[in-house]
Amino acid sequence: MSFRDDIKAGPEADHAENIKSDDPPEGTTKGVHNALLYEAVQESQLGRWSPSAIRIYFAIFVAFCCAVANGYDSSLLAGMLPMEYFQNAFHTGTSGPKVSLIACLYTVGHIVGSPIGAVISDKYGRRWTMFCGCWIVILGMVIVVASKSLAAFAVGRFVLGLGITLSTLAAPAYAMEISPPHWRGRATGLYNCGWFGGSIPAAAVTFGCNYIKNDYSWRIPLILQACGAMVVICSVFFIPESPRFLMANGKEQEALDFLVKYHGGGDRNSKLVALEYAEFKEGISQTGSDKRWWDYRCLVKTRNARWRSAQVIMMGVAGQYSGNGLAYFNTVIYQKLGIKAVTEQLGYNLLYAFISALGALCGAILSDRMPRRKVLVFGTLACAGWLAINAGLQSAMATHAEPVPPALSKGALAAYLLFNFNFMFCYTPLQAVIPAEALETTIRAKGFALLNITTGAMGFLNQFCGPIALGNIGYQYVYVFVAWDVVEAGLWYCFGVEGQGRTLEELEWVYDQPNPVKASLSKQRVVVGPEGGVRAMDDI
Template sequence: MTRLSHSKHNSLDEKDYIETLSQKRNTSKSRKVLEVKSAALAAAKQHGLNPWSKDSLILYMCCFTSFLCSCANGYDSSVMTAINIMPFYQTRFTSGVVGSTTGIIFSVYTIGGLTSPWIAGPITDRFGRRRGMLIGAIVICIGSAVISSSNTKGQFISGRFILGFGVSILTCAAPSYIVEVSPPQWRGRMTGLYNCGYFGGSIPAAAITLGTQKIKSDLSWRLPLIFQCVPAFVVICIVWFMPESPRWLLANKHDEEAHAFITRYHGGGDPSHPVVELEWHDFKEGIATDGADKRWYDYSELYKTTSSRWRFLMVVFMSIFGQFSGNGLGYFNTQIYAAVGYSNYKQFVLNLCSSIVSCIGALCGVAVADRLPRRTVLIAGTFASAVFLAINGALSARWASMPSDAKNLSVGQGAVAAYFLFNIVYSFAYTPLQAVYPVECLQTNARAKGMAMYGVIVNVFGFINQFAGPIALKNIQYNYVFIFVGWDCIETIIWYFFAVETMGKTLEELDEVFTSSYPPRAQIRKVVAIKDDGHVDLVKEA
């Protein structure tokens, strides 16, 4: 059971500590007694932060910076989809729209992503979350320069490798940073917004390529690749104006700075704020200053206990399912649209529209991230994804069976509509939680290395998507969709039996859930007394 106290009360038991707090608060009478999931979140509801204060605006800047770190992945997906059908790009590299050569060009990005996580975790643990973001952003700028100036296929492939290398550093550092700086009551929305940066990259990329595809020179594909470094350059410019993660500070023995952070940004400047007291006690009890994060080679925090194995299992599930639920088809949107009869120009337009509607779905998911249970969203969203992909595959099959001179355009439009609905549902369910869920499940001392391993698995399945996708589309065409229909049904069953609920607790309180006998069914609640002065004390575990 987590005891609620400041570090100086660590020697006291829970009863003594609550009595001490009561004396300090002039023995204020209880206003009401409630049963809640989290004492800290109950306190946060009694003492809401001013969303328009200077300190809140700084937190928004932190959120925006992490959002920019996520833009690189979305930009790459959308820009490669578009330039792959540009005539000057094809003339320069003669890669083909689909097939093994295109698969190599697309998938080498994930090979770079498979290489860097082994240093991304140690870098983020050793030098801090901010420096991790800085280093990743610098690497992306270098990769953008290499790829946009390419005159040979070898240089182009090298540039994509460098881009993938840098992106994996960002996707290790940025989500770890934003989940650790977020106030407990804003955690779901702020961390979920990070992964919406995917659309912050894909929508501008789709819009830029829609405009440049009319240029009758290599600039048609070079300009979009030059713009790929813009978000990373902005990160380089502003990252040093942001505060460092308080959890990283405490883990590296900067206690005063860590306490000052949560006092200022989580407690509105009041060191006796109940959220500050509750968080600080949990920090001191749950974060080790001599953990495996101090040893670059030590990944034992991911597997050494039953609790840590449950935590990492959730990371593995999200890394696989988040990449292999049919969303990998997004790299080949234009081929999907071409297969049901849309012209080259309309393929560019639909590529842009697809990014926009997917973004809307993701933002809706972010808006409810602190209210809807994670399990419910993952189970229902995965099953709905299977349904819409099945409709898309069936209509595509119907379109393919029609004679070329008797095509029914409404069938093709229905297939595209079903694919759009799949993108909306997938984005609602997965886009926010791909960032929120793994970093919530990991402990502070394992978070950076855990997210690095998350990046390894993501890139393994990204490689399968990007290398196998063009080959599969060339050989089995629309039937490729049905592979994901079946797999999404399997994912739904796995989520139902194994997904652990993380909503409604602070990061440190989740230890109670993961140490229970069967975390997916853990129902750990607390009885708290809310005082007349708004302070919240733990009475007992329910």
């Protein structure tokens, strides 16, 4: 019996039969991935601004704040490196091995913290993991602010990376697990936009603090990195625990109460609640590998698991190594484009952050309307195109006799900014959505640990090799990402599984099929009647 058949044995079996019909269709015909879910959503009483919805928004905002500290760091380093007083204190230069050291130790903290975060998340819950991670972020902030040597600063960077990986391992899983199925893409995509809730303030703060003529020019931006963590610490125990974590730990009644209150608008007879609860009981094991902290075989021991892990690894690699890692060294890139003044570089860094946020926000808002797989295939190809234009114009600048026409440098800068808008539109919302959809509840924490290890490894490669490569081969380093983005697009086309329009538990059926990619693209034909009733007709 298939997973779909099993679900129909649940409490919603009666209404599943009622929507089947061999009569000639009357009304609007649609193709949907899951007819039961489509009907339940159409009849849902959960309003966008109902009290239940507002509570969900607040809970997602708390998770959002975990991403703020991570995003803050992305603009922080690029903004501090050219500062006079930072250089007087640590003598790192703007590129080279010292910059690689302080950049990549943050990533090493990510890698080390990932398995620790998985243990805490599976045993104590998503909220406790966010809480612990944010306290470690504050500890790391204290160390870097008090640093008087490069070694102490590097240790603080490691501790920051450790804390941020704990909080960002649990937060996207939490945002995904508490969201109603039809809000999942937007909720998790907007969570990931928390990156820009950190990167824009960091760019603005470093721009302003550059005018301070003492060590507080770099210490103030570091102190403010803890703001998001403080919000989480003060708020996290005022939000509900994930219903999927509750179900996986034998608290079925609490999980059902959550669904009724937050997804059903208080209606225990809601079809959406019945569908989700039946799938929880079917798909979530209370004796799964999440109870064995040391057991990571669950990620590879079955064909189903290997397909799931492949989605996680592909997103971990593509999300870090598609050219976006160049942002850590924006000031170096601006120098190579002829922008020499530190104030002007920091101004462009702020513009970069705003353009990034705009792209990510647009992508997040539209994420539930756009097929994930198509966005990743065509969006990654577009990234390759913008980088190719940027590198080509930089090549023309390098071979042109002095003076270099301003149009070349402006064109290269525009292509770089448009690449970034394109990347953020495609990847920022989906960096959390794709792994969370690919991982079933009992392996989600370990799967996010795998994601963090993968992103950490690629981030280490980015941050260690980036300054050295930019110093030695300059713009030619961009061609590496042009070629790799084309390869990534091919991988997404061949192996990317579409998760749009299905519940998290129904994806178990998709991954059990001989060809999960083909299965994920299958649809059912439904007819929406004149009065809003829904009938499932057949598979398309």
